[in-house]
Structure formats: C-alpha cells, structure tokens
Amino acid sequence: MNILQSKILQKQDPELYKYIQNEKKRQMEGLELIPSENYVSEAVLSVMGSILTNKYSEGFPHKRYYGGNTNIDDIEQLAIDRAKKLFKVEHVNVQPYSGSPANFAVYLALLEPGDPISGMNLLDGGHLTHGWKVSATAKFFKSYPYHLKPDGRVDFDELWKIAKEYKPKLIWCGATAYPREIEFEKFAEIADSIGAYLSADIAHVAGLIVGGVHKSPVDYVHVVTTTTHKTLRGPRGGMIMVTKKGIKKDQDLPQKIDKAIFPGSQGGPHNHITGGIAVALNEAAKPEFKKYAAQIVKNSKAMASEFKKAGVKMISDGTDNHLILLDLSQYGGLGAQLEFALDIAHMTANKNTIPADPASPYYPSGLRLGTPALTSRGMKEKEMKQIAKWITEIINYIKDYKLPQEKENRQKFIADFKAKMKNDKFLIGMGEKVKKMTRNFPVPGIRK
Ligand SMILES: Cc1ncc(COP(=O)(O)O)c(C=O)c1O
Numbered sequence: 414m415n416i417l418q419s420k421i422l423q424k425q426d427p428e429l430y431k432y433i434q435n436e437k438k439r440q441m442e443g444l445e446l447i448p449s450e451n452y453v454s455e456a457v458l459s460v461m462g463s464i465l466t467n468k469y470s471e472g473f474p475h476k477r478y479y480g481g482n483t484n485i486d487d488i489e490q491l492a493i494d495r496a497k498k499l500f501k502v503e504h505v506n507v508q509p510y511s512g513s514p515a516n517f518a519v520y521l522a523l524l525e526p527g528d529p530i531s532g533m534n535l536l537d538g539g540h541l542t543h544g545w546k547v548s549a550t551a552k553f554f555k556s557y558p559y560h561l562k563p564d565g566r567v568d569f570d571e572l573w574k575i576a577k578e579y580k581p582k583l584i585w586c587g588a589t590a591y592p593r594e595i596e597f598e599k600f601a602e603i604a605d606s607i608g609a610y611l612s613a614d615i616a617h618v619a620g621l622i623v624g625g626v627h628k629s630p631v632d633y634v635h636v637v638t639t640t641t642h643k644t645l646r647g648p649r650g651g652m653i654m655v656t657k658k659g660i661k662k663d664q665d666l667p668q669k670i671d672k673a674i675f676p677g678s679q680g681g682p683h684n685h686i687t688g689g690i691a692v693a694l695n696e697a698a699k700p701e702f703k704k705y706a707a708q709i710v711k712n713s714k715a716m717a718s719e720f721k722k723a724g725v726k727m728i729s730d731g732t733d734n735h736l737i738l739l740d741l742s743q744y745g746g747l748g749a750q751l752e753f754a755l756d757i758a759h760m761t762a763n764k765n766t767i768p769a770d771p772a773s774p775y776y777p778s779g780l781r782l783g784t785p786a787l788t789s790r791g792m793k794e795k796e797m798k799q800i801a802k803w804i805t806e807i808i809n810y811i812k813d814y815k816l817p818q819e820k821e822n823r824q825k826f827i828a829d830f831k832a833k834m835k836n837d838k839f840l841i842g843m844g845e846k847v848k849k850m851t852r853n854f855p856v857p858g859i860r861k
Contacts, residue, residue: 448783620644624706647693
C-alpha cells in the first residue's frame with residue numbers, strides 16, 4: 414500500500430486500517446519461514462492496488478466478450494510474452510486465479526471424468542490438487558498416488574508399477590513439501606512409456622528455475638503450472654504453460670488449456686493481478702534475480718547444515734531447494750507444539766506431515782521451513798545459522814510436551830500447552846532477539 418492510499422484508508426476506514434497496520438508490524442518484526450510465502454516489490458504492490466481491478470474482460474487478448482479492453486489486451490499480452498520468454502515455452506495462460514484453479518483446468522483440458530491420474534501423495538509432500546482424497550481432483554478422477562522411499566526421495570519403482578498397472582492418463586511431478594530437486598527426466602521416461610500427459614507443478618520452485626539454480630521441466634513435460642506468489646515473488650495468482658513437447662503430442666493443447674480456464678472453470682480475469690504478474694516477470698528476468706535465487710538455496714543449505722550439526726533430523730537429511738522438512742517423529746508428534754512456540758518467538762513456520770507420519774495430519778511430526786521470504790529481506794548464511802540455532806533451542810525447550818497417545822486427549826493437551834507457552838519468559842525473550850535481528854532487514858514493499 415503506498416503512503417497516499419494508506420492515509421486515505423486511515424481516514425475512511427480506521428478499523429480496517431488498524432488491522433492492516435497490525436499485519437504490517439507482524440511482517441516487519443517477525444521471521445517469515447513459511448516456504449510458500451514471500452514479499453512482493455512496491456512496484457508489484459502498486460499494480461495490484463490499481464484501477465485495473467475495475468475492468469471486466471472475459472475472453473483473451475483481442476477476443477473479448479466485453480468492450481473497452483484495448484489497454485487490458487496490451488497488459489495481458491505483455492504478461493504472456495514475458496512469461497513465454499522467461500520460461501521458454503510456446504504458450505502461456507496468465508489468467509488462473511491461483512495455483513489450484515490452474516491445476517484443475519489442466520484436468521479439465523486433458524481428461525474425461527473418471528480417468529486415472531497419479532501424483533505425489535499429500536502426506537509425502539504432494540499438493541491437494543494432485544489427487545488427494547478430499548480434493549475434487551480425486552472425486553472426479555481416479556487417483557493412484559505415489560510415495561517417497563524411506564530415504565525421503567521419490568519412489569520411482571512404485572510409480573513404474575502404477576504406470577504399468579493403472580495407466581494414468583496424467584502424471585503430476587512437483588510438490589509442496591519436498592526438499593529435493595525434482596527429477597523431471599525420470600518422470601518423463603515413465604509418462605512417455607505409457608503415452609500419459611506429464612504436468613510439472615513448479616509452484617514452489619518457479620523462482621529457482623528461472624533464476625537458473627534448478628533444472629527447467631520444459632524439455633520433459635507437456636504442461637507446466639505454477640503459482641506466481643511463491644519463489645517467483647509476484648502477486649497471488651497462477652499460470653499454465655504449454656511446451657513444445659506438449660504441442661507435439663497434441664497441437665490443440667494451447668486452445669484446450671485456454672478453454673478449460675475460460676469458459677471452462679473461470680469467469681473474468683483479475684486484471685490488476687495480471688498487471689502485477691507482468692511486473693514480477695520483468696523483475697525475475699533481471700540479473701539480480703539470479704543472485705536472489707542462488708542465495709535462497711545457499712541460505713537453506715546453511716540452515717540445514719546447522720540443524721545437522723545440532724542433531725535435528727530432516728527428511729532426506731538436507732535440502733537442494735528453498736525448504737527444509739524437520740523430522741520430529743522421535744519426540745512423538747511435536748509439529749503443532751513447535752509451530753505455536755515459534756509463533757510466540759516471532760518466527761512463523763508451519764507444522765507438516767512427514768512421509769508415513771506416525772502421528773496424524775492434524776498433529777503431525779514435521780515442521781516445514783523455507784528461506785525465500787528471508788532472502789528477499791537480504792538475510793544471508795550468518796542469519797540462517799542463527800535462526801537454526803534458535804529453532805533448535807526451542808525444540809529442546811518443548812520436546813517433553815509429547816502428544817498424548819489417546820486421540821480424545823489431544824485437543825485439550827494442545828490448548829493447555831498454548832495457554833502455558835503464551836506467557837513463557839524464555840519464548841518471549843527469544844522473540845525480542847528475533848525483533849532485534851529483523852530491524853536490520855527491511856521488508857520489500859513496506860515503508861515504515
Ligand atoms: C505445488 C503446489 N501447487 C499448487 C498450489 C496451490 O496454490 P494456491 O494455494 O494458490 O491455490 C500450491 C500451494 O501451496 C502448491 O504448493
């Protein structure tokens with residue numbers, strides 16, 4: 414929010430203004446460790462808060478169902494052209510409202526209801542939209558999820574078996590909580606062997622790919638989906654891309670994808686977001702972004718090495734990307750307690766399941782940590798090591814608060830734990846140290 418807008422809002426709607434100020438303070442004073450979050454630049458923010466939100470423009474550039482879209486056509490085409498160049502793909506749709514609708518449109522474009530599909534199991538790090546049982550993607554399609562091996566890597570033997578037995582028409586690669594580089598070529602070998610579509614969901618690692626630190630899926634897959642708001646550092650939105658390989662398999666694929674978005678599953682595009690995506694893509698094409706992407710991974714490796722030194726276990730014993738998944742199973746399901754304790758100390762992370770979690774999805778044995786947001790603030794290895802030390806101290810401080818075995822006692826146990834920790838001097842003291850650290854690292858897009 415720019416200064417002028419915030420003054421107007423303060424006068425007109427002080428109640429909402431106060432809440433935004435509180436959130437601004439939280440974002441500035443705390444350490445944002447959720448790997449799917451980031452801070453957009455002031456330029457991106459200003460386009461999202463612009464008059465572009467006023468316009469209806471169902472359809473696509475130069476093929477609209479509403480008049481007055483000359484300027485919107487220019488803006489959407491700019492976003493498309495920038496994405497095509499940056500990701501080196503043949504066709505891009507920049508209209509998905511977010512990552513989930515983008516993925517759903519892929520199903521709609523490629524499959525008939527009831528067709529078999531395969532994606533990484535949610536509890537192993539996959540996304541809901543890759544066929545998890547409660548998602549529409551498993552209700553309308555037949556889902557055969559693949560899992561990780563005990564070493565925390567994708568079980569390709571299992572995926573080969575699924576491919577031979579169930580012949581999925583669509584295979585997803587890409588994940589939400591997987592700390593290793595995605596081996597696109599291995600997925601392609603399996604998908605190609607049965608003539609399946611292969612779709613890479615690069616929501617988490619899009620920034621690492623365009624920043625040149627991770628391999629691009631473009632030569633291996635038919636379709637690529639992404640969110641625009643994670644490592645790519647754009648507004649909350651999504652994109653679907655079609656590759657050369659995709660067009661070779663089906664020359665109508667670009668039109669099928671576009672139709673699946675509109676009129677298949679969405680209405681008017683969010684033009685203020687499309688504009689923001691165009692700005693973010695321009696930022697991601699700059700040399701500084703390459704440095705940023707490289708630093709994200711350096712930071713996460715620095716954090717992982719500190720955890721390793723301290724004997725804190727991690728799924729797959731480390732990381733190749735922007736995230737770390739702590740394995741707290743030795744403490745009997747500590748994820749929820751640790752997430753809360755970190756919150757008191759102004760560190761935001763999220764509890765997460767680990768593969769074959771012995772606890773439960775709601776009270777899981779893992780904690781997911783990521784470095785994209787902290788790296789956007791200019792933090793480097795030194796800060797990451799310090800943060801890993803603080804987190805280790807907190808784990809040791811709360812590790813005896815074991816989740817009760819009996820399910821019916823868990824809710825009360827967590828409520829009591831929270832009541833106790835809320836005023837805990839050690840955690841509050843740690844929060845003061847965190848605040849001191851964050852003062853030296855301004856948040857992009859936020860002026861004091
Ligand atoms: C791999 C992956 N795909 C898709 C999504 C869905 O994105 P959204 O929350 O924007 O719908 C996410 C979100 O976390 C994700 O991690």
